[in-house]
Amino acid sequence: MNARRTSYEIYWEILTFCKAGKSFTQVVGRCDLNSKIGQEYVDFLVSKGYLCRVQEGDRSLLRTTSAASVYLDTFARLYQSLYQNAPEFKL
Amino acid sequence: MIIVLPNISEKFRRELKRLNALLVINIIVGAIGMGMSISYGILKVLAIKLPITVDSVALLPLVALGVAGFAVSIRWLISTVETFSEVQEINDEYDAAAKGRDGDSTTSLIVKSMSYYRAKLPSIRRMAWVSRIAGICFISLAIYGLAASLLGFGEANLMLAAASFILNLTIGAVALYVPHSFFNLSTSWGFRLKEGAGAEASLKKVLEGQA
Numbered sequence: 001m002n003a004r005r006t007s008y009e010i011y012w013e014i015l016t017f018c019k020a021g022k023s024f025t026q027v028v029g030r031c032d033l034n035s036k037i038g039q040e041y042v043d044f045l046v047s048k049g050y051l052c053r054v055q056e057g058d059r060s061l062l063r064t065t066s067a068a069s070v071y072l073d074t075f076a077r078l079y080q081s082l083y084q085n086a087p088e089f090k091l
Numbered sequence: 092m093i094i095v096l097p098n099i100s101e102k103f104r105r106e107l108k109r110l111n112a113l114l115v116i117n118i119i120v121g122a123i124g125m126g127m128s129i130s131y132g133i134l135k136v137l138a139i140k141l142p143i144t145v146d147s148v149a150l151l152p153l154v155a156l157g158v159a160g161f162a163v164s165i166r167w168l169i170s171t172v173e174t175f176s177e178v179q180e181i182n183d184e185y186d187a188a189a190k191g192r193d194g195d196s197t198t199s200l201i202v203k204s205m206s207y208y209r210a211k212l213p214s215i216r217r218m219a220w221v222s223r224i225a226g227i228c229f230i231s232l233a234i235y236g237l238a239a240s241l242l243g244f245g246e247a248n249l250m251l252a253a254a255s256f257i258l259n260l261t262i263g264a265v266a267l268y269v270p271h272s273f274f275n276l277s278t279s280w281g282f283r284l285k286e287g288a289g290a291e292a293s294l295k296k297v298l299e300g301q302a
Contacts, residue, residue: 005206008294016195074297076198082286083201084099089106089279091113091272
């Protein structure tokens, strides 16, 4: 789908997807990012403490931390509110 | 914490259903318009007699009108089908999330729709203009055809002339109504995109840990 996301939407997608712990390859695949851009997003989120790297066996996973819940909740509340408050599309 | 504002899923379902209906109407109007343009153009070509006379030359602009109508309607049809297939992805996600709807899946649908309309609103506004122009053309054609028959230089069979008038008028009226729906769609999503852009400052603060 030809779509345009804001960086805040991409951060939200990564954090939501990584709640269950995902590899970097899974993150860039699911969030439709190239490796370079994906790395920048992940590095930012790790630097802020919203994502952490965990080792599970021989796999390195990215997992969303509890610190991210404020951003996730704020984002969900804002987006749902702006959806609901807009005039409803009618034919 | 999982957040789902009340009735939001229901509102999403209603809007998606209306959007699908709007796209189906567009496909039908586009297909009929294409068929009528082809038939109109071919009839005018067949009416050209050899050797070329002044009357035949006078038919050439009408042939060109048929060709232009065909070009516009096929472009219209392709754009609508492309839009339809993209909206189908949102439909699929809605269906997949319908059973276990939670805060994340609802927000994900909104995010997907926002990013879709962010990219598509300009072309939706263009489609509204094309539809408006097509509506005016069909209504003009309906009036011209009827007037020509009544004045004795158009279709001699009045029943056929009346049928053609009604068909052109109906398609013209629908094509003029469609932009009204597109306008509602762009108003609704334009509002959301504007509010979304306004919310970015709050999201930035939270993300940077300043909230």
